[in-house]
Amino acid sequence: MSAETISTETKRPSLLKSIASGCMGNVLEWFDYGLYGYFAVIISAEFFTSDDPIVGLILSFLVFGTGFIVRPIGGIIAGAYADKHGRVKALTITIMLMGVCTMLMGCLPTYEQVGILAPILLTVLRLVQGLATGGEFGSALTFISEFSNGRNKSFLVSWQPFSVGVGMLLGSATGLILSSCLSQPDLYAWGWRIPFICGILIAIYGVYLRKHIPDSPEFEKMQQEKKAT
Numbered sequence: 296m297s298a299e300t301i302s303t304e305t306k307r308p309s310l311l312k313s314i315a316s317g318c319m320g321n322v323l324e325w326f327d328y329g330l331y332g333y334f335a336v337i338i339s340a341e342f343f344t345s346d347d348p349i350v351g352l353i354l355s356f357l358v359f360g361t362g363f364i365v366r367p368i369g370g371i372i373a374g375a376y377a378d379k380h381g382r383v384k385a386l387t388i389t390i391m392l393m394g395v396c397t398m399l400m401g402c403l404p405t406y407e408q409v410g411i412l413a414p415i416l417l418t419v420l421r422l423v424q425g426l427a428t429g430g431e432f433g434s435a436l437t438f439i440s441e442f443s444n445g446r447n448k449s450f451l452v453s454w455q456p457f458s459v460g461v462g463m464l465l466g467s468a469t470g471l472i473l474s475s476c477l478s479q480p481d482l483y484a485w486g487w488r489i490p491f492i493c494g495i496l497i498a499i500y501g502v503y504l505r506k507h508i509p510d511s512p513e514f515e516k517m518q519q520e521k522k523a524t
Contacts, residue, residue, distance in 0.1 A: 312508045313442045314451060317435040318458035319501035320390040324428050325459050327397045327494060329466020331359055333474075334487045341405040341483070342413045358418050362425025366432075373430020374437075381510045382438040385430065387502055392427035394498020396420045401491030441511030466490070 331338065339351035342358075369389075377385035399420055406413040432455070439451050469490045477486040509515070 310442050310451075312504060313439055313511070314454050316501060316504035316508055317386070317439040318454050318461075319497065319504060320386065320393060320431040320435055321455055321458040322462040322465070323390065323393050323397065323494060323497040323501065324431065325462025326466040326469075326497065327393070327400070327424070327462075327491070328359075329463040330470055330490050330494075331400075333467055333470030335359075337483055337487045338417075341407075342403070342417050344406050354414070358414065358421055361418055362421045362428065365422055365425040366429030369426035369429025369431075370433045372426070373434050376430075377434045377437070382434055382441070382514055383505050383508065383510050385434045386438060387505045389427045389431040389434065390498050390501040390505070393424060393431065394495045394501070396424040396427065397494035397498070398492050401488035401494075438511055441513035 335352060335355050336348075339348065339355035343351040343354045373385050373389055376388075400417075403416055403420070404413055436452055436455055439455065440448050443451050473486050473490065474482060
């Protein structure tokens with residue numbers, strides 16, 4: 296068996312794990328977005344005060360949109376960090392931030408409990424989530440693509456948009472199940488919080504995967520070239 300064949304065989308597990316770990320952050324991101332969209336009416340009632348429920352709903356979606364504003368900044372920061380310290384380290388940080396923000400969403404006090412501080416805290420979480428998400432997407436795409444053999448790059452990176460649908464489906468399905476199983480008072484009181492808190496489990500699994508895979512061959516090659524110069 297040639298050295299090239301042996302190298303290919305040893306890289307296969309890393310390739311499979313790299314796809315799974317690279318997509319895990321995307322699944323968490325869109326799981327969170329799916330939940331937020333499904334429970335937007337409840338979130339607007341819990342965190343915003345208004346005589347018109349439509350106004351409260353608009354405010355909740357405005358806060359949701361703040362995360363998209365800071366995404367480019369997160370992409371630049373995480374991209375620079377990943378080039379210097381490695382894709383795995385960057386992706387571990389981003390998925391941890393995303394997981395913590397998702398969990399804290401389920402722990403936030405309501406407007407009735409702390410007043411104007413409630414929507415402020417919600418906005419801060421969405422901003423941090425947006426920064427982490429912006430860094431996650433680009434870094435994960437780069438990480439996965441750098442495991443390609445030159446012929447399968449498009450196929451490998453196609454798993455990223457696929458994971459968008461998986462995350463959104465999980466979030467929406469979770470919302471549907473809870474809405475079907477719980478009464479409206481229970482759903483408003485505590486039921487909507489459960490899936491956000493459980494989102495940390497996806498992040499923990501993602502961190503576990505990323506801690507047990509090497510950096511991409513392309514990045515390691517870049518590091519060796521830097522040392523040689």
